[in-house]
Amino acid sequence: MLDIRLIRENPDYVRERLATRNGDAHLKLDEILACDKVRRDLETRLQQLNGDRKRLSKEIGMKRSKGEQAPDLEEQVRGIGEEITKLTEQTTQADEAQRNLLLQLPNLPHDKNPLGADASANPEVRVWGEKPALSFAPADHVALGAKLGLFDLERAAKISGSGFVCYTGPGARLERALLNFCLDLHTREHHYLEVSPPFLIKRDSMVGTGQLPKFEEDMYGLENGELFLAPTAEVPVTNLHREEILSLNELPKSFVAYTPCFRREAGSAGRMTRGLIRVHQFDKVELVKLTTPETSWDELEKLTANAERVLQLLGLHYRVIELCTGDMGFGSAKTYDIEVWAPGQNAYLEVSSCSNYTDFQARRMNLKFKDAEGKNRFCHTLNGSGTAMPRLFVALIETYQQADGSIKLPEALVPYFGAAEIR
């Protein structure tokens, strides 16, 4: 959520920054400013009336204690009270209207972000490794999975519909190995605190990280819309400290969490959805940081490097791209995507998206910290997947496939998988 004061004081700046995004958010500013004006006028009048009532009621109390009556005063205050009731209602309405408008606005992109309308304008930041030179035509992960019995898409569809996967045998074991590998790496070497959060999330928390109110159709909901299946561990983990004031010396806070993620993926059928590439339920190991505004940009670089380390240790070729203003997610001020090479797809797959949300989520969650001067300020929040499993799984088996259709696993994974190859 953007700061209403920033909007009020620098409307042109905010409008200009929002206009670099896709969408029409920048056109809503006038409506918000008008609403803000109405709200403040109502509030000022309401406060005057409350003050009057408070003062006069006190006077009545004093007279009563001296044994005097004051029927005329009481009548006057009663009248004020009726007006207060009316004004309170109007003020509450204006307040809610303003908040609802603000919740529709995306975050301001960072001033230095590359400008652009869509993914084609995303600059490549760096590349690690090289495309593996296979001496044979690489098989696609769906074919490899069928041959080696790694997963069963048909039967998963029988149980739950299309877009679900059931890992089987060595596939299920490989999935588990990857999760444990990531969790161990981020806890032991990168010193993140592991948390295992709830997967069902209240509406408030979904609003806190920005999934709601705008993107309800992307979520799975239960209990008449009061609970949602977590679309990413970002939601429960970032909300851990909502409504809290953290002390300076405990920041930055770094969390790593494994959760399954549930997404409707509404409207994305048909494009790059083959096999495991885009499914309704997938496992992910997520990184989350709560920082001060002063350190958040450095921390984003570190978090991204931590996420990249997973691919480096697994020997997977990848590239890092920076998202241009038009391609960035709703709450993000700056995002790096990590895309891993998948030979069977002959394409890069996004496995990790590392974002700085600045104070956008913190304002929604009311998450603050006490700075060196003792003032309370909003935290910055960051998150990035330390990797979405199905796609990592795809890149891994496609990269390490052998001519005979078996898979030779990278060194780092062998202790987790318990064998060096799958055949």
Added chain:
RNA sequence: GGAGAGGUGGCUGAGUGGUCGAAAGCAGCGCUUUGCUAAAGCGCCGUACCUCAAAAGGGUACCGGGGGUUCGAAUCCCCCCCUCUCCGCCA
């Protein structure tokens, strides 16, 4: 699911209709004194919003959340949420 107890400022904890935004203690910040790895004394010490060009200042709201009674609610009434104890059920 049933019965009971409770929810007050960073923490502990007073406060049952009016001068209570709220005693006291602890923690924190500042100053003074004494000196030595600390003590004592004094002062400050919630959040949000409104007002003000800004600072200073002023104001309003907030005692789990919402509604009600009343001239006036932390305090009385109703509903909800959460925590704890006991019982039931169950992995």
